[in-house]
Amino acid sequence: MKILVGVKRVIDFNVRVQVKSDGSGVVKDGVKMSMNPFDEIAVEEALRIKEAGNAEEVIVATIGPKACQEQLRTALAMGADRAIHVQTDEEVQPLTGARIFKALADKEQPKIILLGKQAIDDDNNQTAQMLGALSHWPQATFASEVKIEGETATVIREVDAGLETLSVDLPAVISVDLRLNEPRYVKLPDIMKAKRKPLETMSIEDLGVEHVAEVKVLKTVAPAKRQAGIKVDSVAELVTALKEKGLI
Amino acid sequence: MSKVLVIAEHDGTNLNGSTARAVSCASDLGLDAIDVVVLAADGSAVAEQAAKISGVTNVLLVQNPANENAVAAFLAPQIEALAADYSHVLAPSTTFGKDLMPRVAAHLGRPQISDIMRVESSHVFDRPVYAGNAIATVEAPEGLVIGTVRTASYKAAANEGSASVETRSVEVTLPTHTRFVELASGGGGDRPDLQAASKVVSGGRGVGSEENFKHIYSLADKLGAGVGASRAAVDAGFIPNDHQVGQTGKIIAPDLYMAFGISGAIQHLAGIKDAGTIVAINKDADAPIFEVADYGLVADLFEVIEELEKAL
Known part of the structure; x- marks a missing residue:
């Protein structure tokens, strides 16, 4: 059984994002880039499923410019077996991304596709669900526990009301949430080893995926800032202030 | 005629407050009608609650034993069948809507606008990106708009409506690849719901x-x-x-x-x-x-x- 994992290169989660003054987007030059944290959890989960003897191969794939190969190498260093880079300099949105992953799935025939539940740049939270729809596969989103038993997966999902358990037939798409696992640290010898692992490059056209109408970003601005308030010196002062506002 | 369909979130008994917030966003579109669809196993009580949301024209009640629990793979094909009559389909951007709507959108070959926080026009919306550190103004392509509504950006519509409730049968074949097992509640007890609490x-x-x-x-x-x-x-x-x-x-x-x-x-x-x-x-x-x-x-x-x- 193969597992396909999607990873995305995003601005590192520790970076304070700056919006460009001309409204054209956010500053990316000279900013630290990393693997989307949710995707790192997806890679880790795939490796654990393989290590438990429930899969033979873990394939990681990304869509984006040349620099994304850095994140593929990180995933290979974590332990993935091989990587696919769908190279494009265009911004790829969830619907096209899902169509690309559908084409990769048709080619590779994985039994499980693991994706992060959302990318922390566009915060869309769409790709896994769209891929489930396009493949007519079951989806189990926001996973905090995944159990593979033969041809089914039992997934505990983090939902607003608590924890929901779904059982899905494989093949299935699973999107992962924060508490599924803690990704392993990559060791130096693994980084060296990862350099020799296979990394295949292809274009969107190679996969036969055609352009579809997508969402146009007209402008990007900084949000209205909350004004910093005041420091109070005592609980009594706080209570008076809140009472004045009719809040307590 | 342009109409918007809002997907009701509920637990089988009670309508979730996020629905009335999504209706507020739908009102900002200024279209001819706002319909709310309740997909449930036995949903007449929920439909009655939805009918009271101010601004709602019709409540569609779609009953199917498969709708006992909100499983995206079951709900999505039913919404797709209804979508043909509408220019917009919206759901709250809760885990319910986040799980469901992209599945609907992709089946229909449409992109999705996630987390709408402001309506600029019928196809132009503001939404947060980078954890809200930037606000993007985005334009959906011509045709059907599928979106989720950032509920914190909208006050719940008032509870003074009197929409009609219409039972609809939707004939679609539902998949057998997904089974709901259980929902374990986090145990907030009788405390107010976090998303609705003042x-x-x-x-x-x-x-x-x-x-x-x-x-x-x-x-x-x-x-x-x-x-x-x-x-x-x-x-x-x-x-x-x-x-x-x-x-x-x-x-x-x-x-x-x-x-x-x-x-x-x-x-x-x-x-x-x-x-x-x-x-x-x-x-x-x-x-x-x-x-x-x-x-x-x-x-x-x-x-x-x-x-x-x-x-x-």
Whole structure:
């Protein structure tokens, strides 16, 4: 059984994002880039499923410019077996991304596709669900526990009301949430080893995926800032202030 | 005629408050009609509640035993069958809507606008990106718009409507590849729902333990408040996941938000920036939460809670 994992290169989660003054987007030059944290959890989960003897191969794939190969190498260093880079300099949105992953799935025939539940740049939270729809596969989103038993997966999902358990037939798409696992640290010898692992490059056209109408970003601005308030010196002062506002 | 269809979120008995917020967003579109669809196993009670939301024209009730629990793979094909009559299909951007709507959109070959926070025109919307550190104005392509509504950006529509309820049968073949097993509730008890509460008391890593969270619950009960938490507190096992507030948890907009022992990571602040008044109590005077707090108090949180309880 193969597992396909999607990873995305995003601005590192520790970076304070700056919006460009001309409204054209956010500053990316000279900013630290990393693997989307949710995707790192997806890679880790795939490796654990393989290590438990429930899969033979873990394939990681990304869509984006040349620099994304850095994140593929990180995933290979974590332990993935091989990587696919769908190279494009265009911004790829969830619907096209899902169509690309559908084409990769048709080619590779994985039994499980693991994706992060959302990318922390566009915060869309769409790709896994769209891929489930396009493949007519079951989806189990926001996973905090995944159990593979033969041809089914039992997934505990983090939902607003608590924890929901779904059982899905494989093949299935699973999107992962924060508490599924803690990704392993990559060791130096693994980084060296990862350099020799296979990394295949292809274009969107190679996969036969055609352009579809997508969402146009007209402008990007900084949000209205909350004004910093005041420091109070005592609980009594706080209570008076809140009472004045009719809040307590 | 342009009409918008809003997908009702409910638990089989009660309509979730996020639905009336999504209707508010739908009203801003200024279209000819707003319909709400209730997909349920036995949904007449929920449909009656939906009919009372001001601004709603029709409530469609689609009953099917498969709709007993909200499983996206079952609901999506039914919504797709209904979508042909509409120019817009919206759902709240809760875990319900987030799970469901992209599946609907992709089947219909449409992109989705996630987390709509403002309607500029029928196809142009504002939405937060980068954990709310930037706001993007986006334009959906011509034709059907599929979107989710950032509920914290909208007040719930009033409860003074009298829409008609119409039972609809939707003939679609549902997949057999997915089975609902169970829903384990996080155990908020009788406290107000975090996303609807007008007051929220929230705890972070500084609370220190699951045991210590009883002080947070106790203050919340005194105030009639919901209970929230930072990711750190949930990760540490102090409190169940459904209390998490932030970029990847719940986005809330209470009138009063009181943060105890929460440092204020940008991911957490993304979940509370629409709160009316933010109060922060933290031992660390440099905690970033103070940059957004209306009232900050540098102090031991347990002493403050004790004093607060006496003062209330």
